Every structure is written in structure tokens, then in C-alpha cells.
Amino acid sequence: MSSLYFCLHPHHRNHRIWIFWACMLATFMAAVEVTIVATAMPNIIADLGGFHYFGWIFSIYLLIQSITIPIYGRLADLLGRKLIFFIGTTLFLIGSMMCGFAKSILWLIIFRAIQAFGAGSIVPLASTILADIYKQEERANIQGYLSSVWAISAIMGPLIGGMIVKYYHWSGIFWINIPLGLISIILLMRFLPSMPNKNHNYTYSDLDIAGISYLTLAISSLLLLLLPGTNLGNWNICLLILTLISSILLIREQRISTYPLFPLALWKNKVIIASNIGSLIIGASMMGIAAFLPTYIQAIISGSPFQAGWTLAVMSIGWTLASTLSGRLMLQTSYRFVALLGASLLFFGSVMLLHINIYCSITYAQLSAFVIGIGTGMCNTTFLVSVQNESTYSIRGIATASTLFTRMLGSAFGTAILSAVLNLNLKWRLPLVRDPLQILIATDHNFFSNDYLEVITSQVKLSMYWMYFFAVLIALFAFFSAVLIPRGLRPSKNYSNK
Numbered sequence: 001m002s003s004l005y006f007c008l009h010p011h012h013r014n015h016r017i018w019i020f021w022a023c024m025l026a027t028f029m030a031a032v033e034v035t036i037v038a039t040a041m042p043n044i045i046a047d048l049g050g051f052h053y054f055g056w057i058f059s060i061y062l063l064i065q066s067i068t069i070p071i072y073g074r075l076a077d078l079l080g081r082k083l084i085f086f087i088g089t090t091l092f093l094i095g096s097m098m099c100g101f102a103k104s105i106l107w108l109i110i111f112r113a114i115q116a117f118g119a120g121s122i123v124p125l126a127s128t129i130l131a132d133i134y135k136q137e138e139r140a141n142i143q144g145y146l147s148s149v150w151a152i153s154a155i156m157g158p159l160i161g162g163m164i165v166k167y168y169h170w171s172g173i174f175w176i177n178i179p180l181g182l183i184s185i186i187l188l189m190r191f192l193p194s195m196p197n198k199n200h201n202y203t204y205s206d207l208d209i210a211g212i213s214y215l216t217l218a219i220s221s222l223l224l225l226l227l228p229g230t231n232l233g234n235w236n237i238c239l240l241i242l243t244l245i246s247s248i249l250l251i252r253e254q255r256i257s258t259y260p261l262f263p264l265a266l267w268k269n270k271v272i273i274a275s276n277i278g279s280l281i282i283g284a285s286m287m288g289i290a291a292f293l294p295t296y297i298q299a300i301i302s303g304s305p306f307q308a309g310w311t312l313a314v315m316s317i318g319w320t321l322a323s324t325l326s327g328r329l330m331l332q333t334s335y336r337f338v339a340l341l342g343a344s345l346l347f348f349g350s351v352m353l354l355h356i357n358i359y360c361s362i363t364y365a366q367l368s369a370f371v372i373g374i375g376t377g378m379c380n381t382t383f384l385v386s387v388q389n390e391s392t393y394s395i396r397g398i399a400t401a402s403t404l405f406t407r408m409l410g411s412a413f414g415t416a417i418l419s420a421v422l423n424l425n426l427k428w429r430l431p432l433v434r435d436p437l438q439i440l441i442a443t444d445h446n447f448f449s450n451d452y453l454e455v456i457t458s459q460v461k462l463s464m465y466w467m468y469f470f471a472v473l474i475a476l477f478a479f480f481s482a483v484l485i486p487r488g489l490r491p492s493k494n495y496s497n498k
Contacts, residue, residue, distance in 0.1 A: 015191035016133050020142070022187035023126035026089065027149045029180040030122040033115075034058070035157025040170045047170065050105030059223075060109055061116045066408050067219045068120025071212055073128070073401025074261050076121075077394055081129050082194055086185060088121020093181045100171035115174075124401040129192065131388040131396060136491040140327030140385045147323035147381060151316035158309060211261035214250035218243050219409075226416040262402070263395050270486055271335070271390040272399055275383035278339065278481030279403045282376045282383075283410025284417070285346060285475045289315050289353075289369050291415050292422070296356070296365070296464055299440035300457060303362050314366045318373025323381040334490045335386040339482035342378025343475075345371055350475040353468045357461050379478060380407070389491055414474065421470050425463035436460055 037057070045054065068088075076084040095115025102108035127146060134142050164172040221242040254260040266272050294308035322345075326338050349371035356365060384403050391399040430436050436456045 018187050018191040019133055020130065020145075022184045022191070023130050024146065024149055025180055025187075026085075026122050026184040027126045027146055028153055029177050029184070030092075030119055031150050031153035032157040032160070033061075033119070033177070035154060036161040036164075036173045036176075039158045039161030040165050040173045043165050043170045044108070045105075048102065048105045048108060053105045053109060056109050057105075057112055060113050061119070062408070062412075063220060063223050064113055064116035065120045066223060066405065066412075067216050068117060069124055069405045069408070070215065070261065070398060070401050072121040073124050073398040073405075074208075074263075076125055076128060076397035076401075078259060080194060081125055081132065081397065082188065082192055085121060085125045085129070085188065088118045088125065089181050089185055090118065091115075092118030092122060093178055094118070096174045096177040096181075099174040124404050125397070127384065127404075128388075128397045128400045129188075131400065132393065133192075136389045137331055139388055140330050140381065140491055141324065142327075143381055143385055143388075144320075144324035144327045147377065148320040151313070151320040154313045154316040208253070208257045208259055208261045211250060211253045211257055214246045214253055215261060217246035218250055221246065222409075223412055226412040261398075263398065265392075265395050266399060266402065269390055270484065271386050271489065272402070274481055274484035275387045276402055276406045277484065278379055278383045278478060279407040280410035280413070281474065281477045281481055282346065282379045283407035283412075284414030285350065285410075285471060285478065286315075286372060286376050287411055287414035287418060287471075289372055290411075292418060292464070292467065293353070293365060293369060295437060297362060299437050300461060300464070301360060301362055301365065307362050311362075311366050311369050315369040315373035315376075318370040319377035319380070322374040322377030326378045326381045327385070330382065330385065331491055334488055335382050336482060336485040336487055336489065338378055339382045339485055340479065342375045342380075342382060343478035343482045344375070346375030346379065346478050347472070347475045349373075349375055350468070350472045354465065354472055356468070357465055375478075379482070383481075385491065386485065386489065390489075414471075417474070418467050418470060422463055422467040425466050426460070429459040429463060430456065 041054070041057070044057075072084055072088055092115055095111055095113075095118060098111040099108060099115060102111055127143065130142050130146065131139055160176070161173050164170070164176065221239040225236055225239050225243070250261075254262050254264075290312060293311055297303035297308045297311060322342070326342070329341075330338050349368050352364075352368040352371060356368065384400065387399045387403050388396055426433075426436055433439070433456060437460060439456060440453070440460065
């Protein structure tokens with residue numbers, strides 16, 4: 001519907017390039033946030049103290065962002081993309097400004113929470129807005145360009161963060177968001193028309209508050225269980241029970257609500273179901289790289305932090321190239337073919353990691369990361385574009401948000417599963433050694449004999465082998481999600497009803 005709307009208004013169609021750059025800028029602002037903050041954390045901790053709260057600076061951001069992504073996606077369908085994007089981005093900028101003024105680590109965590117409340121709107125709505133204004137056969141390439149922002153941010157984030165900390169103050173890493181966000185808002189305010197709202201009778205009183213509450217309880221309790229570094233002891237059982245009960249109540253609420261948070265149409269469409277399963281799997285699978293390979297490079301191969309960080313950048317580059325190429329490939333083949341090809345590369349890259357102990361070099365590790373990046377990039381673009389093309393305008397916001405939400409949830413699952421496998425192996429193989437990885441990463445090994453270090457290294461290698469074995473098993477499920485996509489579907493030039 002939206003592409004037809006722009007085709008009928010040539011004046012608006014000429015503005016698409018400005019809308020495109022506004023969405024790219026907003027996505028970059030959100031994407032660079034993680035790497036730029038991570039770079040400045042030593043300076044932040046040195047200034048504010050509170051090292052024992054270190055993990056919560058990232059965890060609170062992930063937790064709240066995960067919860068708000070589907071909420072913003074649904075609100076965008078019901079109240080309009082433009083309004084909800086402005087609300088979310090404004091919250092993000094307010095939180096960013098306040099983070100720069102934080103006088104203690106606890107205040108920084110609170111302000112990061114405010115920032116996260118807005119962050120949940122930026123990436124899903126930027127992607128949805130671009131899907132609205134481009135035709136089906138154009139969306140694959142456009143989403144590929146949007147994906148390139150993540151590779152750029154992975155490289156530029158540490159560089160920008162390092163320069164700001166060196167020549168100014170760590171507060172600048174948060175304040176740099178303000179001009180970027182304001183430019184994006186101004187461009188969309190000027191060039192993005194307000195789309196016709198089919199839900200004319202919808203008011204804030206119709207908001208599915210019960211569904212939002214149950215979702216918040218379910219995701220909060222689940223992520224608290226899964227987030228790395230969270231050890232709540234006996235409370236874990238309570239959190240698990242709370243997750244199950246709130247999930248059941250959420251499903252029940254969605255069946256009876258007039259305007260459910262997750263419309264029934266999402267659960268009736270085979271493409272959307274397959275894509276959400278696939279997004280969950282690739283989110284879990286890629287954590288073998290993002291969370292653990294840099295540590296392997298530093299601890300086992302004795303690589304530098306720069307080499308470890310560059311490995312993640314290589315994966316992002318592979319993701320970007322695959323996203324761009326898969327758009328063209330989809331037009332010639334089908335969603336299913338490209339998803340299967342991506343799943344094959346994801347599996348092959350994971351198998352390469354399984355043999356990292358044999359081919360133990362930084363180049364081999366980075367090649368594995370590159371192959372996995374290509375596989376996940378192909379799968380991700382296919383899942384996202386197929387969902388947007390199979391969704392009508394009235395549910396495209398929540399459909400887009402659902403794929404991003406399930407991928408983020410999959411990342412939490414993947415981190416929890418692979419961390420558990422690694423930690424159990426380390427405790428079994430080295431029961432008397434505390435923090436063996438920390439011992440290997442430490443620059444001063446004079447306190448330990450070479451024989452002692454060799455024993456630890458060999459046992460850590462074996463532990464990480466079994467962790468990557470489970471990563472291979474997770475990657476296998478990507479084939480299952482690809483096969484669920486019906487045969488023969490591809491981007492169509494007949495988009496009048498979409």
C-alpha cells in the first residue's frame with residue numbers, strides 16, 4: 001500500500017533519498033552505541049567507580065531495549081511511524097544527554113535505562129519506514145544498505161570512542177548522539193509524510209496495557225536468567241516460574257484483546273513464523289563469534305585486543321556484503337534458496353570454529369568469522385525482507401520488530417547456553433583453578449610455571465571445543481527455519497496490496 005502511495009505522489013517520491021539518509025543516520029546512532037560505550041568503559045569506571053556494577057551498564061540497556069522493540073513496532077502500526085519514531089528518538093536523546101552528566105555509576109545505569117526506552121524504537125522503525133517507501137523489489141537492496149551501517153559502526157565505534165576519551169571526556173561518547181538524532185528527526189519531519197491511518201477509532205485507552213505488562217514481566221524475568229554475570233541463586237527458580245506464568249497470560253491476552261500487541265495475522269503467516277524462528281536461531285548462533293571468539297584469540301592465540309576486535313569487524317563486513325548481494329539473489333531465485341544458502345555458510349563457518357584448535361591462527365579465526373558473517377547476513381536479510389514483503393502496512397511495524405526482537409532474544413539464549421557449556425567444562429577440567437581464562441589473558445605470567453600454563457591452555461582449548469560443538473548444533477537449526485519458508489516466493493513487482 002505504502003509503495004503505491006508514494007508512486008501516486010511523485011513529489012513525495014523525490015524525497016525518498018532524504019528519508020533514506022535519515023534512517024541510515026538514526027540506525028548508525030543506535031548501532032555505534034554499544035561499541036563506543038565499551039571503548040570508554042575503563043575511563044568511566046576510573047571516574048565514577050563502582051566496578052561491581054559494570055555489567056549492568058550494558059545489561060539494563062539490552063533488557064529494556066528488548067522489551068520495548070515489539071511495543072514500539074505495534075504502536076507504529078496503530079498510531080503512525082512518524083509519531084512513534086519521534087517519541088522514541090527523543091527519549092533516546094534525553095537519556096544520552098543525561099548519561100553525560102552522570103555523577104555516579106548508579107545514576108549512569110538509571111540514565112542508560114532512559115536511553116534504552118527510546119532505543120527500542122530506532123532500528124525497527126527505521127527499517128519499517130524504508131519498507132514503506134520502497135517497492136518490494138527495491139527493499140532487499142535497501143535493507144542491505146541499512147545493514148552496512150552495523151559494519152561501519154563496528155569499525156568506527158572504537159575509533160570515535162578512543163578519540164573522544166583521549167582528547168575530550170567520556171561524556172562526549174553520549175553527547176555525540178544528540179546532533180545525529182536531531183538531524184534525523186529534522187529530515188523525517190520535513191520529508192516523511194504522515195501515512196493514512198486505518199485505525200481511525202484507535203485511542204490510547206485501547207492500548208493493550210495487559211499484554212504489555214505480561215510481555216514486560218516475561219522478558220524481564222527471562223533475560224535476568226540469561227544475561228551473563230547474573231547469579232541470583234534460588235531466585236532463579238522464581239524467575240523461571242514468573243517467565244512461564246506471564247508468558248501463558250500474554251498468550252491468553254492476545255486472543256481476547258481488540259488490539260493485541262501481537263496481531264493474529266502474525267501467527268497465521270508461514271513466512272513470518274519461519275522468519276521469526278530463523279531470527280531466533282541466527283541470534284543464538286552468531287554469539288559463538290561475538291561473545292567468545294575475541295576471548296579465545298587473546299587467551300589461547302595470544303592475540304592483541306585490537307586483533308580480537310578486528311575479528312568482530314570482519315564478521316560485520318561479511319554480514320554487510322552478504323546483505324547487499326542477497327538482495328539481488330532473492331530477485332533471481334527465492335527467499336527459501338537464499339536462506340538455505342545462508343544457513344549452509346553459517347553451518348560451515350561454525351564447523352570451521354570447531355577445528356580452530358587444529359588451525360590455531362588469528363587469520364583462520366577471522367576467516368571463520370567472515371564466513372559466519374556472510375551466512376548470518378544472508379539469513380537475516382532474507383528473513384527481514386520476506387516478512388516486510390508478506391506483511392500489509394497495518395502490521396508491518398510489529399512484523400519487522402518481531403524479527404529484530406527474536407534475534408535479540410536468540411542472542412541472549414545463545415550466550416546463556418554457550419556460557420553454561422564453557423563454564424561447566426572449565427569447572428570439570430580445572431576444578432581447583434579460579435578464572436583460568438583470566439590467568440591466560442593476564443600480561444604477567446611470571447607467577448606461573450610454563451607447565452602450569454600449558455595445562456590450563458590445553459584444558460581451556462578442550463572446553464572451548466565443546467562450546468563450539470554446541471554452536472554447530474545451534475547452526476544446524478537454521479536449515480530447519482529455511483525449509484519452513486514456502487517454495488518459490490520472491491520479491492514481487494506486484495506490490496499494489498502491500
